[in-house]
Amino acid sequence: MSQTTNADCREVNFDGLVGPTHNYSGLALGNVASMRHGGLVSNPREAALQGLAKMKSLLDAGYAQGVLPPQQRPDLGALRSLGFTGSNREVLARAAAEAPQVLRAVCSASSMWTANAGTVTPSRDAPDGRVHFTPANLQSSFHRFLEPETTGRVLAAIFRDDAHFAHHPALPATPAFSDEGAANHTRLCGEHGEAGVHLYVYGRQAFGGDPAHEPKRFPARQTLEASQAVARQHGLAARQTVFAQQHPAAIDAGVFHNDVIAVGNGPVLLYHEMAFLDEQATLDELRSKMSTPLIPVRVPGEAVSLEDAVASYLFNSQLLSNPDGSMTLVVPGECQEREAVWRTIQDLLLAGHNPIGEVVVKDVKQSMRNGGGPACLRLRVVLSAEERAALTGRVLLTGALHGELVDWVERHYRDRLAPDDLADPQLADETLTALDELTRLLEIGSVYPFQLG
Numbered sequence: 001m002s003q004t005t006n007a008d009c010r011e012v013n014f015d016g017l018v019g020p021t022h023n024y025s026g027l028a029l030g031n032v033a034s035m036r037h038g039g040l041v042s043n044p045r046e047a048a049l050q051g052l053a054k055m056k057s058l059l060d061a062g063y064a065q066g067v068l069p070p071q072q073r074p075d076l077g078a079l080r081s082l083g084f085t086g087s088n089r090e091v092l093a094r095a096a097a098e099a100p101q102v103l104r105a106v107c108s109a110s111s112m113w114t115a116n117a118g119t120v121t122p123s124r125d126a127p128d129g130r131v132h133f134t135p136a137n138l139q140s141s142f143h144r145f146l147e148p149e150t151t152g153r154v155l156a157a158i159f160r161d162d163a164h165f166a167h168h169p170a171l172p173a174t175p176a177f178s179d180e181g182a183a184n185h186t187r188l189c190g191e192h193g194e195a196g197v198h199l200y201v202y203g204r205q206a207f208g209g210d211p212a213h214e215p216k217r218f219p220a221r222q223t224l225e226a227s228q229a230v231a232r233q234h235g236l237a238a239r240q241t242v243f244a245q246q247h248p249a250a251i252d253a254g255v256f257h258n259d260v261i262a263v264g265n266g267p268v269l270l271y272h273e274m275a276f277l278d279e280q281a282t283l284d285e286l287r288s289k290m291s292t293p294l295i296p297v298r299v300p301g302e303a304v305s306l307e308d309a310v311a312s313y314l315f316n317s318q319l320l321s322n323p324d325g326s327m328t329l330v331v332p333g334e335c336q337e338r339e340a341v342w343r344t345i346q347d348l349l350l351a352g353h354n355p356i357g358e359v360v361v362k363d364v365k366q367s368m369r370n371g372g373g374p375a376c377l378r379l380r381v382v383l384s385a386e387e388r389a390a391l392t393g394r395v396l397l398t399g400a401l402h403g404e405l406v407d408w409v410e411r412h413y414r415d416r417l418a419p420d421d422l423a424d425p426q427l428a429d430e431t432l433t434a435l436d437e438l439t440r441l442l443e444i445g446s447v448y449p450f451q452l453g
Helices: 032-037 044-060 076-081 088-098 100-106 148-158 224-233 248-252 279-289 306-312 339-350 385-389 399-412 419-423 425-442
Strands: 010-016 064-068 118-121 131-135 165-167 185-188 197-202 241-245 262-265 268-272 295-299 318-321 327-332 356-362 378-383
Touching (some): 010 318, 044 064, 064 378, 088 425, 100 419, 118 378, 131 148, 131 378, 197 224, 224 241, 327 339, 339 356, 378 385, 419 425
Parallel strands (some): 010 064, 131 165, 197 241, 268 295
Antiparallel strands (some): 010 378, 262 268, 318 327
16 A cells, blocks of 8 residues: 655656557547548658657656557457458458448547546545556447557556556446546646545436436537446545536537546646536535635636637646646647637736646647647656556656657658558558557557457
C-alpha cells in the first residue's frame, strides 16, 4: 500500500503516441471535426511529431510527462472475427472491397486520445491506498470498442506492481454501461496530494432516465450507471463523488465528451455555461463536498458560443499547476483563429480573478482535424514518488527518450495516408515492425496481439 504525502505527489500526463495508421475516415458520429474532415489525406509522421513536441515542451517547462503506446492497427484479428479469411493481404483486399468502412474502423488511430483510455483514482482517494484503473469499454463506436483489451494490457504492463496499483475490468460493453473514460471525469482538490472530489459527467441514464433531457441529434456516450459503477470499483464513497448530467444541447452541438466543454485542475473548474444540465446544483454539490473552496471559472455563451467552443476546443485544453500556485492553460492553435475565443482568453481568463496566469498555444492540427485537442491526448495519473519509482519500463519522458521516439517516428511513419491506402498490406507490415521496436524501446514487454500469438 502506498503511503502518499502531499509533498511528493505529482500529476503525470500520459500522452498517447499517435499511431502509424493515423487517418481521416470520419468515423465518430457526434464529433463535428471528425465528420467534417472525413476523406482527407493525413500525415501520420507530422501527427506523431506534433504530439511529441507538445510532450517535450511540457517536460521542458517542468511538468511530469509520460507516454503510452498506440494500438496494433490494422486490427486483422477483428477482421478475421467478422468472417474475412486468408492471408493478411487477402483479408485486407476483401475487406476493402466488401466493407470499406469496417476496414477504416480497424485502422483507426483513435487510441492517441488517451483521455478515453480509462478512469484513474489516485491512491490518496482510494480506501486501499492504491492507484486504481478501469479501462473504458468505448462501446459507443466500433472503431473504439476494439481498444479496451489492449489498453488493459498496456496499463497492467506499466502499472504492474500490485502493491501500488489495482486494475479493474472494463464495464460490460452494453449501452446501459457505456463508458468513455476520463474524458467525462474530473478530480477537484486543493493540491494533487490532497483528498479529492470526483466529478463524473454523464449524458443519459440507462434506467429510468427522462428522454426529454437527452440529446436529439447525437448520441450521449456516457451513462450515469457506468460512472457509478467505476466509482464503486474504485471504492469511492458518496462524500467523494458528484454525478452531473451534461447539457443535451451541448451534446447536440458536438460536445461528445465533457472535456470538450469543461476542464478542471486543483480547485479550478473552467466551464462553459452550457456544460451542465443543472449548473447551480452541480456547483453547490461540489462546494459542499470539497475541503478546498471551489474556484469556478464560467464562460458565458455571449462570450463564446457553443459553435466556437466546439470549433476551437478552448475547453479541451490542459490546465496545469505551477509551483507558485498559478496555472498554465495549454490550448490548441485553433483558439487563436476564433476572435471571440482569443478575446475571452485574454479578458476573462488571463485578466480574471482566478489562478490561470499563462496561456500556451500548441499546434496539434493533425489531431484536431479528427476532433482531439491537447486534453484528449493525455491521461492524467497522480502518483507519489514511490509510485513513480514502481513504474515498469521507460514511460516517463526524458530528453533522451524523446529523441529516440522522434527517430523512431521518422524511420517508420509515412508522411501521407489517404483512406484508400489502408488496404495496402505493406502498411500493415510497416506498422507491426514499428510497434515491435517500440515495445523494446519502452521496455514494457509484449502487449500486442501479434506479439502474444
